[in-house]
Amino acid sequence: MEASSSSPSEGEIRQLIEGELLRTLEATGRVPNSLHFANHFQVDHAVVVSVLKKLESHGVINAVVVEVSSTELTKEGLEVVEAGSPEARLFEAIDAASGTLKADTEKLPFGKPGFSEAMKNKWITFDKASGKLMRQARTAMHGTPVWLHDKPPPLPLDGQELTWVVWTCCQASTIDDVVRQKLCGFKNGEALSDKDKLVFSKRKLLRDVKTKVFDLSKGECFSVTGIKKKALDLTAEMIASGAWETETFKEYNFNALGTQPTSGHLHPLLKVRSAFREIFLEMGFEEMPTNSFVESSFWNFDALFQPQQHPARDAHDTFFLSQPASMLTWPEDYLQAREKEEPLRLTTHFLGSAAAGGLGSIGWRYDWKLDEAKKNILRTHTTSVSSRMLYKLGQQKSFTPKKYFSIDRVFRNETLDATHLAEFHQIEGLVADYDLTLADLIGVITQFFQKWGLTQLRFKPAYNPYTEPSMEIFAFHPGLKKWIEIGNSGMFRPEMLLPMGLDPNIKVLAWGLSLERPTMIRYGVKNIRDLVGHKCSLDFMRTNPICDLQLDDKYDASAFVRPNEQQ
Structure with missing residues (x-):
């Protein structure tokens, strides 16, 4: 019975990357592109970068950022690798016997882009009368010579001598999806010709990207065994044993930010x-x-010579209190004249008496109400x-x-x-x-x-x-x-x-x-x-x-x- 094997954890992958990197540097002294490790271990480049940063912080390696240009599959290109090219998928979607309406194929996500390429490859034909797309391909059949053309071309087959090949135009059941084959090979590391790169780029199956990678070399504290942990503190045991003389201590980081105090702001x-x-x-x-x-309407409005019918005193502009609804005390001498010869009190001006007119003002001339002035409000x-x-x-x-x-x-x-x-x-x-x-x-x-x-x-x-x-x-x-x-x-x-x-x-x-x-x-x-x-x-x-x-x-x-x- 075979033992069940589990995939390595992320921590184990980091250790594998670190070990392979250090062994490579020990042997060659330099790694010009850190992206190769990501491809080798089939992990994201960010995982490799985290390993590099750790080693660099301890002085094990030197990492210099460089920018490299590369070509990668686009979202559409990855879709071709998974499901096939649009033209091949369109070919498969057409009914082999009776064809398929062109209008129906245009509803498919690959219908429109696949139509032009399939027509260019002569995999399909379009019947304008019926509005249908039909499968079509040239197929070579080895057999008895049949004169379908004036000069049928002689072709060598299977290493035999020249013989006549029957050329006919018929419906094909299969096609060769070359685009998918080439993109699958590219994904697996095979090279593409410049012509293919140009064609696939125009079809938005490939794109040129600039990636920041690291050029790696040995650091000051390089060791193939990896990071040697530095001591954080000088202990009494180190002093007693004398180990402090050979111990490596972690440097002070004077640029490190302190812990934010838990204070108010x-x-x-x-x-x-x-x-x-x-x-x-x-x-x-x-x-x-x-x-x-809380203020009374008297001090908020009336004392400011603001009439009681002013729109600002309405409920849509003022918050009125329900409890207590009215003020309990008020200055009575302020509200009315105390003596006949002293008429210049607040009520006088609101009523618009003759005495008020002597000051160049005739007042608001309305029936001023004490109950309205006593209403409590939130001050405006x-x-x-x-x-x-x-x-x-x-x-x-x-x-x-x-x-x-x-x-x-x-x-x-x-x-x-x-x-x-x-x-x-x-x-x-x-x-x-x-x-x-x-x-x-x-x-x-x-x-x-x-x-x-x-x-x-x-x-x-x-x-x-x-x-x-x-x-x-x-x-x-x-x-x-x-x-x-x-x-x-x-x-x-x-x-x-x-x-x-x-x-x-x-x-x-x-x-x-x-x-x-x-x-x-x-x-x-x-x-x-x-x-x-x-x-x-x-x-x-x-x-x-x-x-x-x-x-x-x-x-x-x-x-x-x-x-x-x-x-």
Whole structure:
């Protein structure tokens, strides 16, 4: 009974390749093409390369990359080796007795390419009347001379004397698939003539490829026995026995990367937030407390002189709370006039009384409802915090000029897409002082964005319910080659400031922008959902630069250049 033989494992094949390679180098001193070992052991060249890299890393061999040109079978050529040439397969597909419709053969994958070659070989004929392909081949038959032509050719057969051969045209049952035979021989290592290579290349059965192989020679530590394992550490036993004097130690690799520490990583959004915060602090701003996401409609809308019928207060833009649905406490003196001679309270301006008209404003002139103002919402902007801070400023006995800023989350009931989320961050800054003008607003905004690196700014008139005048802020983006909106700004209306108790000569400048948009520009993020949310890659947080100066110039703010005059 024969013992069952199993094929060698991958590890055993590597050992065989290594042994054969070392013996060959010992005998010849050089192997010009490592691909020969892959062909010899019938393995992928990558297996041989892994053996070479191992030997080279230990100094056993020297391996130099060289590029060699070779010819190999294409996918179509391999198909010919397996199943036959298209013309031969077409010949076999034709019914020997009655033929086959040409339209039926064209449905076969080899029908069209096989037709032209089979016709060229005169293996088939096409009957236009019936639309059929018929088998045909010239067959030589040895026998009694029959005069089918005027001058039948004499041919020697079987070493006999010349005799007449009957030439007739008949249907053949077999053909000789020479193409398959030659390609099978080529696959097994037989050479092809230049003419055959040219023909088969035109038929896309062969292709020329350039392969990177290795030219091998003996290394500094060459040994036919292979790799001698180097000691990693100097041990006490080596010192005691003296073995360390003859021992070979592994060299230190000072270029090796250390183990990545298992530490946390700052999100890019937090890095940009810190950068903006530093800018505000450098400019002397104080940070406002923004730790309350839930806000009343009063501070979010009404205190900003925003009418209750404004579309932004509808459910499709605002998240309303169900529990608690209304705020529990509110400043009553802020809501209504305390004395007849002190009519400049918030309700006065909304109702549009004669007293309000004396300030150059007739108010919104509608029936203001306290219940609507008491509704709790998720704040739609951090300007609600600004309104609280300005109210506190108005209650002070003596006014002190202030500069405030905030960077925190806001919430909008919007449709999610590549540039919009229901939750995002708002950056806001405001300056309160006597007799400020629009020029002061442009100046402080320009200074703020210049510190961020945006030097090319434009301002466009805009409308906001609580600022007049108002401006949109645009910056030139060199990557997009166009102007993009980066923020909004304005001067708070007197109808908003006077009810808070601020002097009529006190003006408040304010501007705001989102945190996500400059972060996307800075880090080259095209979809906001890749920056914030469950689709944000943890690897993105680990690999983004620690220092903003290392970012590519394409997204670096310093790359903003002077734009063309045309917008």
